[in-house]
Amino acid sequence: xxxxxxQPEQQTTNPAPDWQAASARLQLLRNNINRLLIGQEQVxxxxxxxxxxxxxVLLEGVPGLGKTLLVRTLANCFGGHFRRIQxxxxxxxxxxxxxxxxxxxxxRFEVRRGPVFTNLLLADEINRAPAKxxxxxxxxxxxxxxxxxxxxxxxxxxxxxxxxxxPIEQEGTYPLPEAxxxxxxxxxxxxxxxxxxxxxxAAAASSGRIERGLQQKLAGEITIDDLQQLxxxxxxxxxxxxxxxYAVRLVRATRQSPQLRSPAGPRASIGLLQAARANALLHGRxxxxxxDIKAMAIPVxxxxxxxxxxxxxxxxxxxxxxxxxxDSVEAPRL
Amino acid sequence: xxxxxxxxxxxxxxPWESIDLGIALARRYWWQLFIVWLLPAATLLTLCxxxxxxxxxxxxxxxxxLKPVFDRLPLFMISRALFGSPVxxxxxxRHFFSPNRRDWFLWLTLRRLSPTRSFDMPITVxxxxxxxxxxxxxxxxxxKHSGAATWLTLTLYHIExxxxxALSMLAFLFIPEQYAEGIEWMPLLQGDTLWLEWLxxxxxxxxxxxxxxFYIVSGFCLYIGRRIELEGWDIEIQFRDFLERxxxxxxxxxxxxxxxxxxILLCSLALGTMxxxxxxxxxxxxxxxxxxxxRIDEILAGEDFHQMKEISGxxxxxxDEVKEKFPQWLIDFIEWLIDFIEWLFERSPExxxxxxxxxxxxxxxxxxxxxxxxxxxxxxxxxxxxxxxxILNSLQWHSSPKExxxxxxTLFGLDVRQSSLPxxxxxxxxxxxASGDKRASLGLLYRATLSHLIEDFAFYxxxxxxxxxxxxLVRARQLExxxxxxxxxxxxxxxxxxxxxxxxxxxxxHRPPAEAQVSTLCSQWxxxxxxxx
Numbered sequence: 001x002x003x004x005x006x007q008p009e010q011q012t013t014n015p016a017p018d019w020q021a022a023s024a025r026l027q028l029l030r031n032n033i034n035r036l037l038i039g040q041e042q043v044x045x046x047x048x049x050x051x052x053x054x055x056x057v058l059l060e061g062v063p064g065l066g067k068t069l070l071v072r073t074l075a076n077c078f079g080g081h082f083r084r085i086q087x088x089x090x091x092x093x094x095x096x097x098x099x100x101x102x103x104x105x106x107x108r109f110e111v112r113r114g115p116v117f118t119n120l121l122l123a124d125e126i127n128r129a130p131a132k133x134x135x136x137x138x139x140x141x142x143x144x145x146x147x148x149x150x151x152x153x154x155x156x157x158x159x160x161x162x163x164x165x166x167p168i169e170q171e172g173t174y175p176l177p178e179a180x181x182x183x184x185x186x187x188x189x190x191x192x193x194x195x196x197x198x199x200x201x202a203a204a205a206s207s208g209r210i211e212r213g214l215q216q217k218l219a220g221e222i223t224i225d226d227l228q229q230l231x232x233x234x235x236x237x238x239x240x241x242x243x244x245x246y247a248v249r250l251v252r253a254t255r256q257s258p259q260l261r262s263p264a265g266p267r268a269s270i271g272l273l274q275a276a277r278a279n280a281l282l283h284g285r286x287x288x289x290x291x292d293i294k295a296m297a298i299p300v301x302x303x304x305x306x307x308x309x310x311x312x313x314x315x316x317x318x319x320x321x322x323x324x325x326x327d328s329v330e331a332p333r334l
Numbered sequence: 335x336x337x338x339x340x341x342x343x344x345x346x347x348x349p350w351e352s353i354d355l356g357i358a359l360a361r362r363y364w365w366q367l368f369i370v371w372l373l374p375a376a377t378l379l380t381l382c383x384x385x386x387x388x389x390x391x392x393x394x395x396x397x398x399x400l401k402p403v404f405d406r407l408p409l410f411m412i413s414r415a416l417f418g419s420p421v422x423x424x425x426x427x428r429h430f431f432s433p434n435r436r437d438w439f440l441w442l443t444l445r446r447l448s449p450t451r452s453f454d455m456p457i458t459v460x461x462x463x464x465x466x467x468x469x470x471x472x473x474x475x476x477x478k479h480s481g482a483a484t485w486l487t488l489t490l491y492h493i494e495x496x497x498x499x500a501l502s503m504l505a506f507l508f509i510p511e512q513y514a515e516g517i518e519w520m521p522l523l524q525g526d527t528l529w530l531e532w533l534x535x536x537x538x539x540x541x542x543x544x545x546x547x548f549y550i551v552s553g554f555c556l557y558i559g560r561r562i563e564l565e566g567w568d569i570e571i572q573f574r575d576f577l578e579r580x581x582x583x584x585x586x587x588x589x590x591x592x593x594x595x596x597x598i599l600l601c602s603l604a605l606g607t608m609x610x611x612x613x614x615x616x617x618x619x620x621x622x623x624x625x626x627x628x629r630i631d632e633i634l635a636g637e638d639f640h641q642m643k644e645i646s647g648x649x650x651x652x653x654d655e656v657k658e659k660f661p662q663w664l665i666d667f668i669e670w671l672i673d674f675i676e677w678l679f680e681r682s683p684e685x686x687x688x689x690x691x692x693x694x695x696x697x698x699x700x701x702x703x704x705x706x707x708x709x710x711x712x713x714x715x716x717x718x719x720x721x722x723x724x725i726l727n728s729l730q731w732h733s734s735p736k737e738x739x740x741x742x743x744t745l746f747g748l749d750v751r752q753s754s755l756p757x758x759x760x761x762x763x764x765x766x767x768a769s770g771d772k773r774a775s776l777g778l779l780y781r782a783t784l785s786h787l788i789e790d791f792a793f794y795x796x797x798x799x800x801x802x803x804x805x806x807l808v809r810a811r812q813l814e815x816x817x818x819x820x821x822x823x824x825x826x827x828x829x830x831x832x833x834x835x836x837x838x839x840x841x842x843x844h845r846p847p848a849e850a851q852v853s854t855l856c857s858q859w860x861x862x863x864x865x866x867x
Contacts (some may be wrong), residue, residue, distance in 0.1 A: 238842070240842045242387060257343045258343075285843075288842065289800070290842075292801065308342070309355065309358030309361070310355050311343070311357075312358065327798045328798065331799060331800040331801075332800070
């Protein structure tokens with residue numbers, strides 16, 4: 001039992017935030033996206049959590065489930081810039097980040113910025129490119145900057161990478177290195193929509209309503225400044241010491257499980273707390289519940305753990321292994 | 335060797351699953367096992383090359399013959415890794431002689447060509463059994479997995495040969511065509527070129543070292559799988575977890591209410607005994623341990639334990655042969671069938687005289703029809719017998735009563751028995767609220783609610799469930815009531831949701847509700863549970 005609440009210091013200096021308005025704005029954003037991306041409410045929620053927590057997302061799903069539409073809709077909803085890179089085996093790091101080029105007319109080098117200089121970057125089929133090109137994203141994902149010709153260039157804020165990978169086609173792919181995987185806040189699985197959702201989706205897409213929705217300005221669209229304010233607000237969400245303790249215990253439980261080859265590291269604890277705070281804000285709360293931690297535990301950790309050989313033989317997935325681990329950890333007590 | 339430290343999940347596996355697991359583990363530890371197998375063998379081969387440069391074939395055979403010696407170190411390493419105390423390559427190499435002390439002579443002579451070597455080796459190296467103990471152990475272990483172990487040996491031996499042939503072909507393919515044509519094959523095939531034979535030895539050594547980890551670890555996993563099956567490690571691990579959980583709860587309880595700790599232990603022991611023991615024999619009840627001991631002594635002194643019989647001379651082993659007797663109805667049926675067939679073919683003297691008039695077609699059709707019906711009845715009978723359990727279950731599942739679980743006494747680290755609650759919960763809640771201890775006040779109300787939900791409504795709230803999930807379970811029961819469980823009314827469900835929301839606000843946001851809200855909750859509580867006490 002603890003009365004300690006971990007709150008950031010700036011809360012004491014800043015005026016009290018308007019949680020109601022923030023919640024209403026987020027609901028509007030969520031509804032706008034759900035109106036265009038039909039039947040993927042959970043995916044939308046998780047992507048919004050990552051956006052609010054200033055994290056990156058690894059999307060996994062078979063082609064044709066609306067991954068690109070999701071990113072376009074997201075960019076459209078907050079008025080941000082959106083770019084897409086199709087990763088291929090011959091893609092070079094400079095194609096991603098940019099490069100310095102000699103301008104013969106002016107007799108000087110000039111920097112040509114790559115597609116990473118945007119707000120939302122869709123790295124499509126990221127595992128098709130070799131490790132060298134994948135690693136080009138490491139710096140920009142962690143430091144939010146790119147070094148070209150010794151010069152560090154900041155990418156616009158907010159910056160978010162949404163990388164996709166196909167779970168079925170493994171031929172000719174390069175699995176993402178663990179260091180890079182660890183930099184994704186969440187790994188989101190996109191599954192087929194339900195029957196009702198698919199009926200609505202098919203009707204909307206075939207009548208061109210979705211495409212029109214993308215072209216026109218949405219009512220109540222939030223600006224980049226609004227989004228940055230919301231991101232700042234996430235840091236002010238209250239976190240009780242018991243909840244903090246629960247999050248860390250969950251992550252540490254993966255290190256005691258003999259069923260895992262590689263457990264989650266401290267970055268998972270940090271990511272879990274960030275995601276839980278954002279999830280609380282998305283659900284209109286100004287404090288984190290153990291339920292937020294539990295809801296975010298699998299998306300935060302599923303790509304950071306490695307299953308042991310016997311679990312793989314038994315057909316277990318990271319999700320099922322994590323579910324077992326979560327069930328073995330006691331929730332916070334009275 | 336501590337079973338609780340086992341790095342793989344202890345569960346029953348078929349031999350092929352065990353081999354799969356072995357292959358997967360061998361891939362994971364391949365480098366270490368390859369090195370510890372290769373280094374001693376390569377040292378010995380180098381020594382042979384130095385001492386007997388003229389005898390490459392014998393040297394190769396010598397190394398091959400010593401495989402059981404080289405196999406022991408990887409086995410030692412993988413066994414340590416699997417039981418949670420891995421050793422490095424250097425440490426393992428320093429221990430080269432210690433696993434090789436026992437039974438080395440027998441392994442290099444009588445047992446050298448044993449097809450189940452990798453399966454049997456752990457008995458020598460890890461259990462350190464020998465002589466009769468080993469034989470009886472082998473006898474028990476071999477009852478099931480020896481076939482798979484033999485196939486493992488055969489398969490991997492063939493893989494070694496295929497790899498050797500493939501690598502030789504690969505080397506040959508690298509020889510330019512103009513040189514390949516000029517190669518004189520006869521001296522090479524007759525073994526006149528020493529360097530080539532030494533090269534072959536080195537190549538085969540590498541192949542043996544590469545395949546050995548898969549062979550050793552797969553055999554070891556077969557052995558582990560068999561022991562899990564024989565000794566019930568999976569059950570043992572579950573009991574250990576159960577005991578640990580009980581001890582943890584006991585420690586937590588000791589902090590809360592020391593008096594009830596012994597009760598939990600007693601319950602856990604009773605539960606453990608119930609789970610592990612066979613159905614009760616309903617023996618006479620005794621009041622004290624002394625009386626029990628006297629009764630045991632009395633039984634042991636009885637005639638059943640003092641019968642002596644001397645038998646000498648050779649005789650056939652007495653085996654309890656179960657002579658299957660055909661049931662009378664079957665015999666009757668077959669007799670009837672024989673009579674029927676005889677009747678079918680029975681012909682009158684007139685018929686015998688006029689054979690040309692007899693029509694075979696309808697008779698054969700009758701027999702075929704009979705056979706068809708017999709086949710159908712037999713097939714249905716066989717199907718019913720084979721799936722009898724599933725059919726019985728599907729017929730009985732409605733009527734089988736669900737075992738009532740005893741309600742837990744602790745939850746969320748707190749005593750949730752109704753007897754632990756104050757006589758007047760609401761009065762105590764309001765008293766604590768007035769005294770300023772708001773957390774304790776609302777906590778008591780929440781605990782009292784949980785207590786009633788568990789004992790009156792048979793809810794099961796696991797340790798891992800959060801308050802929100804408990805509230806969801808209540809809501810789910812309200813929406814979909816199971817027949818055998820007490821239904822939850824909408825007002826109770828609403829009350830639980832509201833109380834949970836208020837409790838979460840207080841516990842995690844440190845924002846207590848207004849006093850009026852607490853008194854409303856108290857009156858709602860009184861309405862829901864006030865009459866239960």
